[in-house]
Amino acid sequence: MKADLLPAIMKQFQLRQDSIHGIEHWRRVGGLGLMLAEKTGADRNVISLFAYLHDSKRENEFVDLEHGARAAEFVTELYKTGKMSISEKQLEQLTYACRYHSDLNAKSDDITVMTCWDADRLDLWRVGETPDPARLNTDAAKVPAMIEYSGQMTKDFLKGDR
Numbered sequence: 001m002k003a004d005l006l007p008a009i010m011k012q013f014q015l016r017q018d019s020i021h022g023i024e025h026w027r028r029v030g031g032l033g034l035m036l037a038e039k040t041g042a043d044r045n046v047i048s049l050f051a052y053l054h055d056s057k058r059e060n061e062f063v064d065l066e067h068g069a070r071a072a073e074f075v076t077e078l079y080k081t082g083k084m085s086i087s088e089k090q091l092e093q094l095t096y097a098c099r100y101h102s103d104l105n106a107k108s109d110d111i112t113v114m115t116c117w118d119a120d121r122l123d124l125w126r127v128g129e130t131p132d133p134a135r136l137n138t139d140a141a142k143v144p145a146m147i148e149y150s151g152q153m154t155k156d157f158l159k160g161d162r
């Protein structure tokens with residue numbers, strides 16, 4: 001990730017940094033996504049960008065149906081202004097993953113997009129929800145050990161033991 005990208009994302013973020021959709025969530029999604037990528041072969045660059053961008057256009061912590069679409073537009077804008085050095089294929093994967101990440105009916109057969117969505121859903125523990133394997137896309141995320149690991153990660157985080 002380019003050095004000036006995170007400041008550009010943070011500058012426009014409307015919620016508190018420590019909100020349930022804030023930077024600590026983004027960091028965990030990035031960590032979980034890269035771990036899943038070892039098994040799925042997903043594009044690591046897209047995973048990291050997705051982690052820090054997918055919720056960056058949220059305007060509230062509750063129902064904000066358009067935040068995925070706004071994130072996708074933000075991705076395009078950042079790409080056009082040279083803040084991301086990615087290929088057109090990566091741009092397409094990232095935009096699609098951001099646009100539809102909170103739409104449970106959305107489908108993709110792109111392993112990178114599927115891995116992005118799973119990384120986000122594995123961090124549902126933070127709001128007291130156990131990730132449901134039926135709503136996960138990749139075999140790597142569905143295994144009980146991975147779901148347990150993500151839960152432990154959140155518990156450690158909430159204890160302040162990162």
Ligand SMILES: [Fe+2]
Pocket residue numbers: 021025029054055120
């Ligand atoms: Fe998220």
